[in-house]
Amino acid sequence: MYFSTPALLLATLSLTPTLISAHGKVAAVSGDAGGNGTAIGILGGIVPGPGKNRVTEVDTTVFGKTNIATNGLGKTQKNGKNTVAMVAGTMDQSGATLPQVSDGGSIQGTFHVVTTDGAGPVQAMIDTTGTGQFADGIKANVVTDVPGNKGNIRPSGKVPRGLSYVALRARNLVARASNVNMDFPIDITVPAGTTCTGTVAGQQNVCFMKIANSNRAGPFGGVIAFQMAGGAVGNTTTATGAAGAAGAAGAAGAAGAAGAAVGSASAKGVKAGKGATAKRFVA
Numbered sequence: 248m249y250f251s252t253p254a255l256l257l258a259t260l261s262l263t264p265t266l267i268s269a270h271g272k273v274a275a276v277s278g279d280a281g282g283n284g285t286a287i288g289i290l291g292g293i294v295p296g297p298g299k300n301r302v303t304e305v306d307t308t309v310f311g312k313t314n315i316a317t318n319g320l321g322k323t324q325k326n327g328k329n330t331v332a333m334v335a336g337t338m339d340q341s342g343a344t345l346p347q348v349s350d351g352g353s354i355q356g357t358f359h360v361v362t363t364d365g366a367g368p369v370q371a372m373i374d375t376t377g378t379g380q381f382a383d384g385i386k387a388n389v390v391t392d393v394p395g396n397k398g399n400i401r402p403s404g405k406v407p408r409g410l411s412y413v414a415l416r417a418r419n420l421v422a423r424a425s426n427v428n429m430d431f432p433i434d435i436t437v438p439a440g441t442t443c444t445g446t447v448a449g450q451q452n453v454c455f456m457k458i459a460n461s462n463r464a465g466p467f468g469g470v471i472a473f474q475m476a477g478g479a480v481g482n483t484t485t486a487t488g489a490a491g492a493a494g495a496a497g498a499a500g501a502a503g504a505a506g507a508a509v510g511s512a513s514a515k516g517v518k519a520g521k522g523a524t525a526k527r528f529v530a
Contacts, residue, residue, distance in 0.1 A: 306323050331447055363424040404429050
């Protein structure tokens with residue numbers, strides 16, 4: 248019986264233990280209306296770009312499932328499970344103003360491919376509660392994507408096209424991933440009408456955005472925090488804002504009605520006064 252080389256290789260390696268380790272992370276982001284940020288768990292310049300995987304991968308977020316609409320903030324090798332409180336650390340690195348997005352605007356940034364399984368394409372999901380509830384989130388459109396084939400890229404930065412290479416990667420049958428150390432731009436549109444309601448790190452009206460590839464070795468990526476421009480300061484939720492507006496409108500309406508009533512009574516009084524005066528004059 249004849250076997251093709253890829254088929255024979257797959258059959259042979261199917262008995263080999265998986266040794267995959269690969270990473271890609273959201274290094275820096277900004278909003279179209281200002282502000283800066285980075286993904287939760289990112290350690291910054293203390294993590295080297297080139298080098299052994301065990302030192303270059305420590306702050307890359309790994310998610311549990313390839314489905315982008317899955318709850319949770321992921322985890323890193325260095326700090327374990329990511330938490331909402333870690334947003335304060337991203338602000339220490341990037342500044343006190345989170346990325347600000349206009350209505351229908353976008354998030355732009357840099358996706359750092361650490362190793363050969365940490366590439367694109369990526370997906371993005373928005374959690375408007377700022378808690379990590381992506382299962383009920385809003386899908387965002389990735390306009391500028393990270394190159395890759397099912398999360399794979401070659402050390403040179405070229406996208407692999409061979410079926411056998413991708414098949415091996417998809418089944419976690421290729422040995423430990425190689426260092427890539429390359430940056431690629433990302434641009435993700437936030438749907439118009441998005442309203443953020445989270446309270447995070449002392450900031451109100453915060454959304455989370457999960458950006459990740461779908462590689463079965465991970466998936467890899469990160470979670471960023473952002474705010475809608477104009478909604479960053481003030482009410483914690485839209486409902487509160489609506490109630491405040493309704494209250495103000497109600498108060499104004501009541502005041503107006505009272506004023507109208509007073510005015511009407513005064514007018515009647517004046518009219519009655521005029522009538523009495525005229526009557527006395529005639530008499």
